[in-house]
Amino acid sequence: MPxxxxxxxxxxxxxxxxxxxxxAVGLSLVFGVMRVLNVAHGELLMxxxxxxxxxxxxxxxxxxxxxxxxxxxxxVIGIVLHRGLFVHVTKLREEDRIKNSLLMGFGLALILDxxxxxxxxxxxxxxxxxxxxxxxxxxxxxxxxVRVGSLLFALVAxxxxxxxxxxxxxxxxxxxxxEDWEAAAIVGINVDRTYLLAFAIGxxxxxxxGALVSVGYSINPGIGLEWTxxxxxxxxxxxxxxxxxxxxxxxxxxxxxxxxxxxxxGAYREVVGLVMFLLVLLLRPKGLFGx
Amino acid sequence: xxxxxxxxxxxxxxxxLWGVSLSVEAGEIVALIGSNGxxxxxxxxxxxxxxxxxxxDIKFDGVSLSKKPAYDIVDLGIALVPEGRKLFGSxxxxxxxxxxxxxxxxxxxxxxxxxxxxxxxxxxxxxRNQTAVTLSGGQQQMLxxxxxxxxxxxxxxxxxxxxxxxxxxxxxxxxxxxxxNQRGVSVLLVEQxxxxxxxxxxxxxxxxxxxxxxHDTGQNMLRHEHVxxxxxxxx
Ligand SMILES: Nc1ncnc2c1ncn2[C@@H]1O[C@H](COP(=O)(O)OP(=O)(O)OP(=O)(O)O)[C@@H](O)[C@H]1O
Ligand SMILES: [Mg+2]
Numbered sequence: 001m002p003x004x005x006x007x008x009x010x011x012x013x014x015x016x017x018x019x020x021x022x023x024a025v026g027l028s029l030v031f032g033v034m035r036v037l038n039v040a041h042g043e044l045l046m047x048x049x050x051x052x053x054x055x056x057x058x059x060x061x062x063x064x065x066x067x068x069x070x071x072x073x074x075x076v077i078g079i080v081l082h083r084g085l086f087v088h089v090t091k092l093r094e095e096d097r098i099k100n101s102l103l104m105g106f107g108l109a110l111i112l113d114x115x116x117x118x119x120x121x122x123x124x125x126x127x128x129x130x131x132x133x134x135x136x137x138x139x140x141x142x143x144x145x146v147r148v149g150s151l152l153f154a155l156v157a158x159x160x161x162x163x164x165x166x167x168x169x170x171x172x173x174x175x176x177x178x179e180d181w182e183a184a185a186i187v188g189i190n191v192d193r194t195y196l197l198a199f200a201i202g203x204x205x206x207x208x209x210g211a212l213v214s215v216g217y218s219i220n221p222g223i224g225l226e227w228t229x230x231x232x233x234x235x236x237x238x239x240x241x242x243x244x245x246x247x248x249x250x251x252x253x254x255x256x257x258x259x260x261x262x263x264x265x266g267a268y269r270e271v272v273g274l275v276m277f278l279l280v281l282l283l284r285p286k287g288l289f290g291x
Numbered sequence: 292x293x294x295x296x297x298x299x300x301x302x303x304x305x306x307x308l309w310g311v312s313l314s315v316e317a318g319e320i321v322a323l324i325g326s327n328g329x330x331x332x333x334x335x336x337x338x339x340x341x342x343x344x345x346x347x348d349i350k351f352d353g354v355s356l357s358k359k360p361a362y363d364i365v366d367l368g369i370a371l372v373p374e375g376r377k378l379f380g381s382x383x384x385x386x387x388x389x390x391x392x393x394x395x396x397x398x399x400x401x402x403x404x405x406x407x408x409x410x411x412x413x414x415x416x417x418x419r420n421q422t423a424v425t426l427s428g429g430q431q432q433m434l435x436x437x438x439x440x441x442x443x444x445x446x447x448x449x450x451x452x453x454x455x456x457x458x459x460x461x462x463x464x465x466x467x468x469x470x471x472n473q474r475g476v477s478v479l480l481v482e483q484x485x486x487x488x489x490x491x492x493x494x495x496x497x498x499x500x501x502x503x504x505x506h507d508t509g510q511n512m513l514r515h516e517h518v519x520x521x522x523x524x525x526x
Binding site for chain 1: 339340341360361362365366370371373377378379380381382386389390391393394397398438441442
């Protein structure tokens, strides 16, 4: 019986870990390409969650279906935020971008947090569909449909991103810009437009993750910081440079968190991730899967 | 075909170029020589659009470049082989070459250009699936030149292509530069190896402290007293 609880915990950990991975992939893309650390990434995820919630509450659109609208909505929000804010950071030298983007991101996070409270109250929200409570059972382990669906969607999204970045000309121009923006510029890549695209894609990925959080779990205006932290931990665990590595980092964080709950109790769940974060920074600063 | 007309260039508050004027005619090899920190790299970066002149203008086939972004300048037909090569290290040789043909004009003729690049550098074809970081210095320089050629330049800007390479490889790189030039590509060549550059250059400019201080044919430069003592090791 206790072993079953461990297995069940591990499965839940992996299911939520896929969302950690999806949240981190967007942040990692923006950081890798623009050298901009957007600490309001979790707020963008929160907005994606509300978009999905309202699509469901107001129009009754299934959260998995409304991803087709949530993702483009957040893509456009990403364009607006880049044009209005983050583009100014990209005009700075690379060394100065991180600290300036931190300040800008904190400001933006505060604004978005408060705006969300004003608009939507501080209530905890979550999407309850007809199939929300349903679960498959595999050898005594419960597999809730919504969370399994979320995991599958996260896998598909991350695979699609990987193929886009490696197989298409535009995707390669994004990777080229991430490696060396001056080299990108001299082969004819429009670096500013590439930054805009990367930021919009990063925002859209955050939005997708948020939508999945609102159906498998719950959202409120304050979840931003928590998700930014999760994404940062995953990036440090996984290292930069590979989309697949980031996904693996997310799954690992989810698994370790839930196993820790089994052994040392739920009170330390959040601490475990931070301890891993510090250990990896100390022992293997390039990350477990970084190159 | 290329005219720099009295350009001043700054890095933040620090002025690096003062009133630099120079020209490259169609089909020419032109050399820029000068000691460390003279401003040679800055001249090439400014032509390529990575730095912007605060004063003066750059014209290419009559078109002003000074307000154009780097990606437009490549499309107009100027390719830079930068100092330190700046390859996409984690990408393969093939991916680097394909990115070289990123602009609209070059992309359509990518395969034909690549055939030519492989003729010039057969080794790149052999190594096409290797990542750029795993190449030797000479091979990386070949790739940097090959990537620039993929944009189908009319003018090739080369920043110290022989730096840090073994003598045999240096010889090969210079041969290739002549070969490329014979195909009608004009060349603006920055070299520490002034002797080799002047031997091949129709004309040359001497750059000192951010200014052009001398200009003559390559052959005359080789006999010039100041050039000999300052840049040709006194011989
Ligand atoms: N990114 C930069 N920021 C600030 N100053 C710079 C920068 N790059 C070059 N400089 C300065 O501009 C001047 C010209 O440098 P530049 O690199 O153009 O010289 P160079 O002739 O290419 O030298 P080298 O032979 O060492 O390559 C130097 O004083 C240099 O210190
Ligand atoms: Mg230089």
